[in-house]
Amino acid sequence: MTVLALRARRAWRPGSVTLLVGGVLTAFLVAVALTSLVWTPEDPARMRILQKLKGPLVSGLLGTDHLGRDVASMLMRGAFNSLTVAFAAVAVGAVLGTLAGVAAAARAGFDAVLMRICDALFALPPILSAIMLGALLGPGALTAIIAIGVFMIPVFARVTRGAALQIWARDYIMAARMAGKGTARITLEHVLPNIAGQIIVQVTIQLAMAILTEAGLSFLGLGLPPPAPTWGRMLAEAQTYLLQAPHLALAPGLAIAAAVLGLNLLGDGLAARLDPRRRQAS
Amino acid sequence: MLAIRNLSIAFPGPDGPVRVVDDVSVAVQRGESLGIVGESGSGKSMLSLATIGLLPKSARAAGEILLEGRDILAASERELRGIRGRRIGMIFQEPMTALNPAMTAGQQIAEGIRLHRAVGRAEARAEALRLLDRVRIPDPARRIDSYPHEMSGGQRQRVGIAIALALKPDLLIADEPTTALDVTVQKEILDILDELVADLGLSLILISHDLGVIARSTDRTLVMCRGRAVEEGPTEAVLRRPTAQYTRDLIAALPRRARAGLGGETAGGEPRRVAGGGR
């Protein structure tokens, strides 16, 4: 035991435990989501009215809902649906936001304009813009992705800009300018590789945010339309049966919490691992 | 006054503990100024942190640091708080980080005075003014109401010294107090430290990488290299007749001008103007 403890301490690096727990939770989530494409215990859309509102282990692992659908299967397919929307939204936000951020850091002329645009975007809460977009495009995955993604552009733009400005102040940027390299090339060769870690950390944390927001939109009926199961709508539908069948609310609730916690831990762990200076300084 | 006996400081590392200070013994008498010299990583700063009981939590220290007979290493956090400031004052390399940016110079000095002595606001302010004058800040009546960012580096360091003095310590520890400053300002700050030792009978531990600074402002010198004390003695003897090879190397590495005045007696080495590779 002591030997093990000593070994463990020796292998200890900043953020090890958070990284491990976060990584395992996130990997499990992704694995479940992907599995749901090829296998679920039942067809998550199949209704069996006779089997409705059964408790966990009575029918299937997690019981059935008011239409007799298998909750475990819905949860699995819901994981895939939630993750897809979240990934797509974060991709939109990360790509556009990072572009805006590095551009703002590279050219003082862009800076003021881009950052004001970001302020304006930031003033649009995703729920509100989803309602407006929903009126325009109808509710659906695209609406949710755009609404969440647009809200994330300024988040990524700010993080990227701050990190990039720090890199621009380094002497190796000066050396690159002495080597006759232009702004775009310096950004590509020197700035982006040095801020990639911070962007990755932000992606992880924003994925958690996106999952939460997507659940909120689905809860309000602004996400994927039925019959595609989503965690948010499962929660919304469970409200009616909260006293009769609390497991219906508990299952998607815990799933959301676990996903958000896992991604946040992963983000924290990565932040500590990718930025050793933060811990080393003493 | 202060006696360090067989002090060792180690940090846990990936391959077992790393010793940053290794079996160092040294003493400082009242009214004496001790220089600790060494290159980066020599452990000189860790030694000073240990003396005020501010070692990082992960550090393990062995040996004794006796301040008038009381062992600082064995002291409780409560006792340490009394020792820090009242018995030992600390002057830092970068005064900007050591000062509170949201308080005026006068407030920061007065805070220390009132923390340790029961005096009124007006009296503390008068004392602060006297201290600012003592560290020869120009126009103290105006500077007392200045914020750190309104002052130059040299003025901030003077305020830093005044804050340390406010608690009437017996021992001052100055860790590279002039490294961030221009040479002309450095001279003024060292003049002040010299005066404090000569006039107030304070003891001073002056940590520096600059042998010129050590030569100018210390009575005794401890030369450190990789955590070890390689040589200790009266400053003039150590620098004129170094016994350790490391001390000789340090002196030989000095620019020729800084070595001037030593005469030909030291192991100054060949004139460096000749072209050629490393040793």
Place this chain on the structure above:
Amino acid sequence: MSAPLLAIENLTRDYALRGTGGATRHLRAVDGVSLDVEAGSIYAVVGESGCGKSTLARIVMALDRPTGGTVRLGGDDLFALPPRALARKRRDFQMVFQDPYGSLNPRHSVGRIVAEPLHLLDDAPRGREREALVARALADVGLPASAAVRYPHEFSGGQRQRIAIARALITNPKLVVADEAVSALDLSIQAQILRLILSLRDRHGLTVLFITHNIGVVDEIADRVGVMQAGRLVETGPVREVLDHPREAYTRRLLDAEPTLAVLGQRRRAQGESARAL
């Protein structure tokens, strides 16, 4: 007499400072500086922080534009050149920075770092030839060719500064500007780097504009020196003349403040006197 390699004439740089209430003040960071640097010589500009010496270095490197005056390198006025011609000219002047930790991109291999200025050459060699060029530059600064595949964090401060010098040398520049290039290093390392710069001058006929705050370093390395104060060159001349027989009060004050071992023994005497005086 041949024309100097670097001729700076009446150089001025103003910065606009936004004051309170919208009033704009001008700060003259460099004020009418003129100096000539002969090919193959080392010219030191010495001064305290804020004297404008780093601004001067940035302008000579065409990283900043002057408000007035000219910088001629090999007869060409840098700021009269069209951008393309200036870019081509850049192979003739390179820079070494103060902080060997901040001046090397931690994510690039040493080989890539050293080769970066080759970007300036239209006919830059590739592949084997490029590797050989990098290896030669590394050898020039006393590093093995194998260093090229390693990363900056694997090297000490002094070795990093050698890498930075190799980068500055790879295009065979005529002029290297060293901005406080040894200030961040321990003394023993500092001495090694100074020796390296001197030997590079002797071997390659390199011309160096050496910016520093350290008189001792000036004495070790420079042929001529300019003392800068508040944006102006207050005294210039051969190193021996200026350091041994300073004419200006500011130069004398600077020399006087320099900590040297010459004071050894004076301390006790001075204290003895003050004790008697009491």
